[in-house]
Amino acid sequence: MTTANHLSRRALLAGASGLFLSTMGVRAAAQTAPAPPPRSRSRVVQIAKDARGLTVTLELEHAPFPAPGSYWRDATVFVFIPSHHRVSRDTSVQTVVHFHGHNSTAERAMNAHQLREQLFESKQNAILVVPELAVLAPDSSCGKLEAPGGLSRMLDDVLATLDSPEVRAAAGPSAIAQGATVGRVCVSAHSGGYHAAAAVLKNGGVPVQEVYLFDALYSDVDAFKQWVIAGRGKPMGSRHKLVSYYTDGTTAWNTRALFADLEKAGVDCAHEVVEGTLSREQLTRAEAVSIKTQLSHGAVTSELNSLRDCLYASALRRTLRSSWFDAKKGARPLERRR
Structure with a gap:
């Protein structure tokens, strides 16, 4: 029972x-x-707007720093979106990435070299990205940009973080497209920023179309040489163009040695030993341009609108017409910043 x-x-x-x-x-x-995927630690810190456009201060997970084994901890990246920026047909975003030099900061370089003003005046349909490197120190390290794919991750992080309601509202018609991808990239470096530029050419994970060195060719010469040669003879939109401004000493010796090797390799080079003698057409067409500047080391990026003229002569796709090309022949006029 x-x-x-x-x-x-x-x-x-x-x-x-x-x-x-x-x-x-x-x-x-x-x-x-x-x-679940880890939450991004990237965020918008500050938004400032003026007649030229929008400056956004970001802290990014994929900024150069902090990086394993590095003393530097600042994850700041500044982004400038000019007021004339418009979404491209393929929603990609063209980018000018600038690496500051020794004993400086991203913000100091952006202001002292008038990087935003020069991009705005070039009328190029691109944004400016200025990451913080070593702060006020004689140090060319670039943290996470040394790792394979470092530039690609940083730029993807920039676009994803800019795709926020507060940035979109502040930018208005100049806002980037939702889900935007990285378009053509130009890299600019002053002084000790050369190493970051070389690092992203070697293993940044994203194609770089043009490099502008402003008295910056102190080392890593072979990285720049191999990159230029790899794009030799290609159409303007896919070639690798280098512009090297130099003063006396190390940057002069390295530039001359580099350009001798480039010419032996069949690269179309243009040389300017008296600043302003190359025509605008020559500055645009050449695959590599060396310019002996009359300016001091600290003034080379901005005083004669060097960055602006590099951008005018670049292969970036523009949406606004520029009169800069109306006088293609003859020595180009040099204009001092006011």
């Missing part, structure tokens, strides 16, 4: 078994379910 106590014990055992199996199922599901 089955007793009530026996039934209760059987029910209890059955219930415990069911609970055990149910718990095991939950545990198994938890072990096999994919983990």
